[in-house]
Amino acid sequence: KGDRSKSVFFDASVLAKEMMRLESGGEKNMWEVVSKVWVELLCFAATHCDSKEHASQLSKGGELINFVWLLMAHFGLGDQFQINRDDARAKLIVAK
Numbered sequence: 001k002g003d004r005s006k007s008v009f010f011d012a013s014v015l016a017k018e019m020m021r022l023e024s025g026g027e028k029n030m031w032e033v034v035s036k037v038w039v040e041l042l043c044f045a046a047t048h049c050d051s052k053e054h055a056s057q058l059s060k061g062g063e064l065i066n067f068v069w070l071l072m073a074h075f076g077l078g079d080q081f082q083i084n085r086d087d088a089r090a091k092l093i094v095a096k
Contacts, residue, residue, distance in 0.1 A: 042068055047078050 015037070022030045046054075046069035057066045072078050 043072060043077070046072060 019030055019033065022033055042065065046065050054066045054069045057063055058070065
């Protein structure tokens with residue numbers, strides 16, 4: 001209950017409708033958007049884990065998210081996915 005626009009399900013339904021619209025334009029467009037959203041979510045998750053945990057996991061061989069974090073830190077991309085405390089959620093931006 002509460003504000004529908006802050007619901008994960010609301011965001012998911014908006015994304016699903018947009019994906020269905022893209023599918024009519026060709027399957028390639030749809031999969032391109034899926035890949036961009038997936039990469040953005042992976043990068044967002046990598047920057048929101050503790051750096052000590054990433055370092056600990058990397059010393060044991062690491063997982064994909066740890067290597068994403070390491071590459072983002074190396075290239076100085078970590079601040080790009082930070083969210084202010086005032087903003088309740090991340091906003092996915094899909095280029096047309």
